[in-house]
Amino acid sequence: MLYQRTNTINKLISKGGFKLKKIISFILCTFIVLILSSCRSNPKPYKEDPAPAKNMEYKESNLGKTQSVPETPPAETPKPDPVQPSPPAPAAKEPEKKPVSKPLASYSTVLLSSDKDRTYNIKHGAKKINGYKLNPGDTFSFNEVVGKRSAENGFKTAAIIVNGEYEEGFGGGVCQLSTTIFNSADKAGLQILERHDHSKTVGYVPKGRDAAVNYGSLDLKFKNTKKYPVEIRASVDDKRVYVSIWRAS
Structure with a gap:
């Protein structure tokens, strides 16, 4: 039937000219649209998916139930390797204690005079004696070490004792230095070979403990x-004369 309609339309188009051809083309397009519309107006019936119902049943059956989740065993913590105790550090060696050096003996006398030249002579003689060493068996001589008491040897004039009287002379005061040396040497146990008393008592040592020199x-x-x-x-300082005997190296 569709075929017959199409032939009829084609005949009309060939006879009717250009205008008729347009009309027929319009009618043909309209007809095709109607056919296509009729095909779309009959959709397939909708069928429910049975799967959701099953899912609903599963959900309803599991309502109120607590699903037990299998417990995962805790991971074992690796045990640390036992710490080996480090060997104790060697104890620091204590520095060797040097023996405290002490003099064999020491002695001092008080400066009673305020005469500066007398004090100067004592200090001058002490400088000549300080640090003097004696080897075993050696003999000390005050006159040899200090030398002649004279201006040429650096001494000044001060009071000296001559025959129990005071008078001026070079090196006055050195007898107090020789007296202090004598008492220190005697305390150290050195052998005294020569010593002399003054002709007049002196005040800086007890009687019999002085040593006069000339x-x-x-x-x-x-x-x-x-x-x-x-x-x-x-x-020597401003108040006393000091002499000590030490063991020498």
């Missing part, structure tokens, strides 16, 4: 009887 006549001598060297140290 170059060329009176001397102080002692011997080192130790088995090791000894050293004489002498110093």
